Amino acid sequence: MSILGYSKRIEIDQEYLETCLAFARSTLLLAGKEILPLFRTPLESHNKLKQGFDPVTLADKTCEALIRKEIQLHFPEHGIYGEELGLQVGNGLTWVIDPIDGTRGFVTGTLHWGMLLALFDGETPILGVVYQPYTEEMFYGRDDRSWFKRGTDASIVLKTSSCIELGKAFLGTTDQELFDQEHATKFRQLRKRVRICRFGGDCYSYCALAMGFLDIAIDPGLQPYDIQALIPIVKGAGGEITNFDGGDPSLGGDVVASANAVLHEQVLSMLNQT
Numbered sequence: 548m549s550i551l552g553y554s555k556r557i558e559i560d561q562e563y564l565e566t567c568l569a570f571a572r573s574t575l576l577l578a579g580k581e582i583l584p585l586f587r588t589p590l591e592s593h594n595k596l597k598q599g600f601d602p603v604t605l606a607d608k609t610c611e612a613l614i615r616k617e618i619q620l621h622f623p624e625h626g627i628y629g630e631e632l633g634l635q636v637g638n639g640l641t642w643v644i645d646p647i648d649g650t651r652g653f654v655t656g657t658l659h660w661g662m663l664l665a666l667f668d669g670e671t672p673i674l675g676v677v678y679q680p681y682t683e684e685m686f687y688g689r690d691d692r693s694w695f696k697r698g699t700d701a702s703i704v705l706k707t708s709s710c711i712e713l714g715k716a717f718l719g720t721t722d723q724e725l726f727d728q729e730h731a732t733k734f735r736q737l738r739k740r741v742r743i744c745r746f747g748g749d750c751y752s753y754c755a756l757a758m759g760f761l762d763i764a765i766d767p768g769l770q771p772y773d774i775q776a777l778i779p780i781v782k783g784a785g786g787e788i789t790n791f792d793g794g795d796p797s798l799g800g801d802v803v804a805s806a807n808a809v810l811h812e813q814v815l816s817m818l819n820q821t
Contacts, residue, residue, distance in 0.1 A: 556670040557639040564673060564689065571664045571676040572687055574617045578662060579680030581613055582606045586681055587656045604654060607631055610646035610662060618642050630772045641667045645772040649749030658682060661750045665775035671797050675776035677750055686754045686780050693757055693783030705784035707806035708759040713740045713813050716762035719752030720744070726767050730791070730801065734765070737817050753777040753804055757784035762806045763814055769799040787811035791818045
C-alpha cells in the first residue's frame with residue numbers, strides 16, 4: 548500500500564471520467580473566486596521546512612479546505628490527499644490537491660502559480676486540472692487529450708512542440724538550487740546544451756510545455772500533489788513525463804517532461820550518464 552492508501556487500480560468508465568473532469572474544473576473555478584481576493588495583499592506566511600523555505604499561507608489552507616468540502620459533498624466515497632491537510636483514505640479513487648503550487652510566486656505577487664487537482668485511480672492520475680484565477684487560465688486533460696481555456700473563450704486542444712534537438716530546445720525549471728549535488732552537475736550540462744533556460748516556472752513550466760512553448764520541464768524532489776495534475780495534461784498534449792530514471796512519476800520524486808519521445812530519450816540519456 549502506497550502513501551495514497553491504495554493497493555490496486557480502480558476501473559471507471561468514460562462517462563464517469565468526464566463527470567469527474569467537469570467537477571474538477573468547476574471546483575477550481577469556485578476555489579479561485581475564494582482565494583483571488585487574497586492575491587497581492589499582505590499575507591503572513593509560515594515556513595514548513597527546518598532547512599530552506601517552503602511557505603504556506605491562509606490562501607493555501609482556505610483553498611484546500613474548500614476543495615475538500617466539495618469533494619466530500621459530491622464524492623463522499625473517494626479518498627483525498629492534499630498538501631496541507633494530508634490523507635483521507637477512500638474507495639481507491641483519490642483526489643490529489645495542491646491548493647497553490649508556486650506559493651513563492653503567490654506571496655511575491657508574480658503569476659507563476661496555480662491550483663492543482665488530479666484524480667488518482669490507484670495506479671496513475673487519470674485526469675488533471677490547473678487553474679490560475681488571476682489570468683483566468685485553465686489547463687485540463689486526460690491521457691488521450693488536453694485543453695487550454697481562458698475565461699469565457701472556447702477551449703483549444705493542446706499540442707506539444709515538434710522539437711527533437713537539444714540544441715534547439717527551450718527548458719524550464721523552478722529553481723536550480725533544488726537539485727542535489729549529483730543532479731546539479733547533470734542539470735548544468737543539460738542547461739548548456741539547450742537554447743534557452745527559464746527559472747521560476749513551478750506548474751507553469753509543464754503547462755507551457757503542453758502548449759508547445761517549452762520543450763523540456765524538469766524539477767527534483769517533487770511530491771505526488773506537485774505533479775499528478777500535470778501528468779495527464781502533458782501526456783494528453785503528446786508529451787512524455789517520467790522520473791529521471793524513466794520510471795513512473797505519479798508518486799513524485801525527480802521528474803522530467805519533454806515534448807516528445809525522441810527528445811525525452813536524449814534528456815534521459817544525459818541525466819543518467821556516468
